[in-house]
Amino acid sequence: MMKRLFDFVSSLCGILILSPLFVILAFAVVIDTGFPVFFLQKRVGLYGRPFFIYKFRTMTLLKDASQGSFDAGDSRRVTPVGRVLRRTKLDELPQLWNVLRGDMSLVGPRPEVQKWVDVYPERWSRVLSLRPGITDNASLEFRNEEELLAASSNPEKTYRYEVLPRKLDLYEGYVQNHSLAGDLRIIFRTIFG
Template identity: 65%
Template sequence: MLKRIFDFFLSLFLLLIFLPLFALVAVAILLTDGFPLFFIQKRVGKNGCFFRMYKFRTMSVRKEASDGSFDAGDASRVTGIGRLLRKSKLDELPQLLNVLKGEMSFVGPRPEVEKWVNAYPERWSVVLTVKPGITDNASLEFRNEEEILAAAKDKEGTYRNEILPRKLDLYEAYVRNHSFFGDLLILARTFWTVVFK
């Protein structure tokens, strides 16, 4: 209950504070690449319930992407403004709406598309006992995931067999050991990483 109260009021506060930034980013996307402004993708949430996760759009439009096609590490469709948004992590800002709605938390395992949940169903059954989050230890460890995949010969195989199992290790550790104070430490580390690294 404490975590939900924290998530609700902080997400509401940040949405109000960042409203001018939201508008600025939206106008930049509109002027440089047109509509749509947002990338909305179906993800698997707590207890296996599906929800729509929001991001600012950073790639040229492809219908299959909303259903979870694998584009990680492929920079060919990334727009000019998209590169800036990805590097600064500003593309993630709309997920504050997911937090406000209660579909996500500030801290928790990153939500995946159904394809990758089905790749390790037993492990995900443990991970999905908690609400997914905007950031966590896996997000910090794999902040440069796009670069790792871009350098890989088999991008999908690298994600499935190397990156995702390591993420699941960290997700399961979070499920076993998470606490409100621990979440605050992850938020502090995330702020430091995004702003100063």
């Protein structure tokens, strides 16, 4: 209950304070590549319930982007503004709306597409006992995930057999040991790390 209250108040304040930045970033996306401003993708949330995650669009449009297809090796699709948004993680800011709605938490295991949840269903069933988050220890450890996968000869295989199992280790650790103090440390490391 305390975590949800913290998430609600923090996301509401964040949206209000950052609303001028949201407008500037939306304008930059439109100037760069036009509409739509936001990228929506179906992800798996609390107890396996699907929801749509919001991000500022950083790539040219692709029909199957919602299916979890890998684009790590196709940096040509990343727009000039998108590169800046990704590098600074500003593309993630619209997820404050997901937090306000209750789809997500500020801190928690990152939500995945169904394709990757189906790979390790027993592990995900434990992880999805908590609301997914915008940031967590796995996000911090894999800040360079895009570059890591782009350098791989088989990004999908690297993600499935190397990156995702390590992320799940960190997610399960968070599920067992989460606390408000721990969340504040993760938020601090995310912003200032």
